[in-house]
Amino acid sequence: MTRREKKPVPDPRSALASVTTGAIELAAGLTCKESPIADLVMVSAWRDAAAKVFDLVGKTFNIDVPEDCKAESGSDQVTAFRVAPRRLMIVSGTPELLSTLRGAIAEEEGAVSQQGRSRVRLRLSGPGAAALLSRGAPVDLDESVLPAGSFAQTCIHHMGVLIHRVAAEKEAFDIYVLRSFALSFWQWLSESAHIATQTPQGAAALAE
Amino acid sequence: MADASTRLGGYGRIDHGKPVSFTFNGRKMTGRAGDTLASALLANGIRLVARSFKYHRPRGIYAMGVDEPNALVTLNTGARTEPNTQATTVYLYEGLSARSQNCWPSLGFDAMSINDKFSRFLAAGFYYKTFMGPTRKSWMFYEHFIRKAAGMGEATTLDDPDFYEKVHGFCDVMVVGGGPAGLSAAVNAARAGACVVLVEQSPDLGGGLLNMPAGGKADRWIAKQVAFLREAQNVRILNRCSVFGSYDHGSFGLVERLQDHVFPPQKAVLRQRMWTMRARRTILATGALERPIVFGGNDLPGVMLASAARGYLNHFSVLAGRKVVVFTNNDSAYLTASDMAQAGAAVTLVDARPISPSVACARAEKSGVTVRSGHAVAQASGRKRITSVKIAQFDCENGTARDPGKVMQCDLLCLSGGWNPTLHLLWQHGGKPVFDDALATFVPGATIEDGFSVAGSANGRYSTLDCVLDGQAKGLEAAQACGFDLPDGSDDYPALDLTDGWETQLLPVWEVCDSAGKSQKKAFVDLQHDVSVSDLALAHREGYVSAEHLKRYTTLGMASDQGKTANVIALALLAKHRGQTIPEVGFTTFRPPFTPVAVGALAGHETGPNIEPRRHTPMRQWHLDNGAKFIETGIWDRAWYYPKPGEDIEAAYIREARELRKSVGVVDVSTLGKIDVQGPDAAEFLNRVYVNGWSKLPVGKARYGVMLREDGMVFDDGTTTRLSEHHYFMTVTTAGAGAVMSYLEFLLQTCWSDLKVEVTSATDQWAAVAVSGPKTRDLLSSIDSDIDFSNEALPFMGAAEGTMAGLPVRAIRITFTGELGYEIYTPAGFGEALQEAIAAAGSAHDLLMLGIEAFGALRVEKGHVAGSEITGRTTLDDLGLARMGSTNKHHIGQVLARREALTSSDRQQFVGLRPVDPKAVIKGGSILSEPDETPKGHGLGYVTAMAFSPVVGSTIGLGLLSGGRARIGSTVNVVDTVDDTIIPAHVTTPHFYDPEGEKARA
Known part of the structure; x- marks a missing residue:
């Protein structure tokens, strides 16, 4: 391949720029906003090298390797989700994640796929966040089942999502959705909140 | 039409101080807060509520809940019109309007009731036998009139x-049902610490206990359970909510009615909520439904289930009749008789059994009830409502009423033929019912589906104490199965012991025949679909001897009540015809929904x-801002074309396609x-x-x-x-992306894990753009x-x-x-x-914005294969790509592609089509045929894609044509069977433009 010297890259644009630029209150105290992703990669390990690759990732970012496909592990800068037995989705607060990992993982051990612009992350926080998501997500989002720091990969209105209950706020979720679905997901979310708040019963259900 | 009010003071659980106005067939009426439409109609003296499905027979209120077969009404008007609603399940609200349906010009005088006179000609299968000729399309003609009738x-x-x-x-x-068993189960499961959802279809918890006189021990017990459950943090109570379907792995469909009990405001409301509930354990405490007994005239208004009559009295404070006959074969109806007599009705209880239960009988007689043991109601009479019954001695051996019998005047006939446990949810899920001879009904088998348990009368336990104890045990058992338990030393929770009269065994009575053993006329089994005992006999005579066939031939058990009062009786009658026992006859499959669910x-x-x-x-x-029109292509929204002022899609795509070959265009790919x-x-x-x-x-x-399938x-x-x-960076078609990705993952995970x-x-x-043009x-x-x-x-490729x-x-x-x-x-x-x-730089280069319509047209000109040719039925050779197949390596599909049928020379092959007359328009999907020949069947092939080609100066087509490559240079007919046009066309190579590919390599 022909490679030349790189120039500074402009900021990427939001897939939701046409509908929102900041936090939106969906119901009383329940807000949603895009939480930009600086970088995101998929790290896959070959069958005989999973332990080694995961260990390398752990050492590279100084994090514990996720033990299962439910609990994330991370640091201030990096969150690692084990999205499949031999695959990690690593989300970084800083760019250049890809080059860091490509340098660490040999091709004979695994692969690193650049996915930094493939997903949109939404932060849904406030009372009723789990109830609102339960309008679409066929997984139990109760805190006893999905405690802070854990995640679930599921589907909402036919759109694949990863739902991560974050510890930063009392009832808050980061939702990762494929970029091409972001507008439809936003529409589903706002429409569901609108319907849920149309009657006292609907509002009460969110407030439970 | 209307009698004097039958509302009693001092009875029931309604709010006597809150009148509620509503209309029925345009007439203003008043009910009370807490009424159902049915109870309010009864309170207003309305007995004739509906006309039946087929014979337009007068029908009244028959039951008190979801089992109601007769009283179907249409609610409200305009966009909120709700037809086929059971009046027994509608809770009254201020301003409700209801009207009868299937009657003209009025409910009282219905012209189509003439059908009833011809009922012997309109038996089961009548339409199928009569309206099938003379041509195959005749049914379409008749159907219009039949639907009206x-x-x-x-x-x-x-x-x-x-x-x-x-x-x-x-x-x-999850506990389904809020009666004594359900409340007990929910309380005990919650006490053990399980997360409990209690679902009750009515507004109030209590189930059958609410049919008992208000203010007694039962009410105090209910209040205590409900208070506990409402207080508990681990309990969710869903009332006005029905579990309508039971599905795999403990998942259920529920519909919660949030607004159906209040007048709909002008603005839109959140009307209903559908739950998909996933429960680790499910307790069915769904109670039992009373079944009637069949005899002539058993569908008249004023014939009612005994439990319903009791419920209308004790729950809704409505005495549905003053001269009441209660006909039973079991103990439960004695309570109805006693309560109605105490409320002031003259009651005669007719018990088919030779000996009455002593305690219940004594109590009834003390209340003023006349008890006639060993008798049966042989016939009900009246025109638009019941006016009399014929009571005769009953021959238990033959199920016949002995002559002569005695006619008794009455205005209400209450029936109790026993009880059927409500186990639809279990049986929807594949559970196999077992026939219990003592109860003469189906009950859960000894082993039931994983994750389920059944409590209370749904489990064949009919006394209140048995229900409570069974519920408590099942509640704890379910909680324990989920890993919870009562703390050590927990007390037994108080049970409820009521004297509810279950002393002696019932006598199975399905139908009362005349003294000669023949079924009587107008003896209905399924009231909602007008299926009579003679229809069942006819079906049997005609060979529909399986329960499933009987159901489909007669439509018994279908429609909104799903035959809740009819099914078991029908099986018993079928067994009689077949000379078999009921278990030998079998059971029909239950399917969701248990109760009607709004499609919304x-x-x-x-x-x-x-x-x-x-x-x-x-x-x-960007596309929107720059004037693109969009089109849905599969799940994607794509820029379709960029019209200049005055241009339609046709003009725009032809311009875009023409200009691109002169300048440069960009398309979003x-x-x-x-x-x-x-x-x-x-x-x-x-x-x-x-x-x-x-x-x-x-x-x-x-x-x-190119990839092949296996x-x-x-x-x-x-x-x-x-x-x-x-x-490697692989691109696949927009439409095939998901399938290819899944297939590649499947191969790597299962076939080639090495x-x-x-x-x-x-x-x-x-993101990707395709930039092309000279x-x-x-x-x-x-x-x-x-x-x-x-x-x-950067050479080609x-x-x-x-x-x-x-x-x-x-850049590729x-x-x-x-x-x-x-x-x-x-x-x-x-x-x-x-x-x-690119757009900014493009102004100096006549940059053209290209939509996918023009992009598609250019590919037709170029002759690339696309989704309309890769249909799953074409081979490499069909598409003219055989030379790509490597013989030096193995690849998926290689072996099976060599099959004889896939290598035949007359297979449909990829060709181009150019109309002989340049003005003619080839249409996509047209059939190809030999010149001068009318196409037969599928013809020689078909047009897969078409476009106007600026290069050729006419429309052109791509097609799959039998032996197509050998036909290049010949002509075929392009036949459009929709517009009925035939266009002669030259068969050409698919490559209309730059067949050598020199432009792309420039």
């Missing part, structure tokens, strides 16, 4: 103004534009499926999935590839670029970039990585239009900026 209410075609939502719920223990609730807000999610490319907003393929074995992997070879593809080069048919095509030694290869979808990661290089070279777009540096306008890009020199072209990829967040940069 028989049927139910009419749905509105207006948009539903209200909202519906869908919710997923989870719990450890199933849809939620997935209607209109929200019916499915759409996918958008990163440049969507971000929808292409993109797959990141990495690993030391990536080349071997590609060798196996593509028909052509990949090992020798140099880094920095792209190659067109059966040898073409699966998908696209271009794959080698980015580095072990890293390969060190990883595939990752990169469709959303990359001026492309001029345009791209004018944009600030470190990529050299010259022919030498070459690839480079670098930047354009400061954006990271991959490939083209779909046949012109000099490049696909430029950039991470999706920069897609719009890339589009802007």
